[in-house]
Amino acid sequence: MKIKRMRATFWTGLILIVAVGFVGCKRAIPPPTMAPPPVTRVEPPPPPPAPEMGMREPGVGELPMAPPVRAPMDIGFDFAENMSKIHFEFDRSSLTDEAKALLQENAAWLREHPDIAAQIEGHADERGTIEYNLALGERRAMSARNYMASLGIDPNRLFTISYGEERPAVLGHDEGAWGQNRRAEFKIAQ
Secondary structure: OHHHHHHHHHHHHHHHHHHHHHHHOOOOOOOOOOOOOOOOOOOOOOOOOOOOOOOOOOOOOOOOOOOOOOOOOOOOEEEOOOOOOEEOOOOOOOOOHHHHHHHHHHHHHHHHOOOOOEEEEEEOOOOOOHHHHHHHHHHHHHHHHHHHHHOOOOHHHEEEEEEEOOOOOOOOOOHHHHHHHOEEEEEEEO
16 A cells, blocks of 8 residues: 555656646747848938028128127126116117117227126017027127127127026016017126
């Protein structure tokens, strides 16, 4: 009886081992092999030409637009009582005749004070995206800077910065407020 029991245990164990082997070692079926599609290289179109430094909107002036110049971090600027702010037309950075006259006065004051540097802050009204208004403010500041350089002011004394719509001079949502916010203001180095 003991031998029958041992045989039964042996065969049962053997059958379990074989069954676990079949179930546990399931054969992986490889995916069907397909030839990869042929590789065709498409050349990207050439990038658009970079804007030239001399590109400008009509009426900005004859000097090419110089790259913006940021003031060193250790220079502080304060409101310039002796320098006038200028205003711009809607969505424009070109200088009006009135703005040119005021810039001529500002240039005369800077010629009398050759040791003073100035920062020109470009501003926009609230219409347009933040990014667009920052770029418009930069163009306005650069337009004023380039005109003053054409009047003989050393451009290394003129720094620019744009605040876009972030620092309105007048709060409001009408043409009266917007007209006052489309401006370039001057600050002098402390």
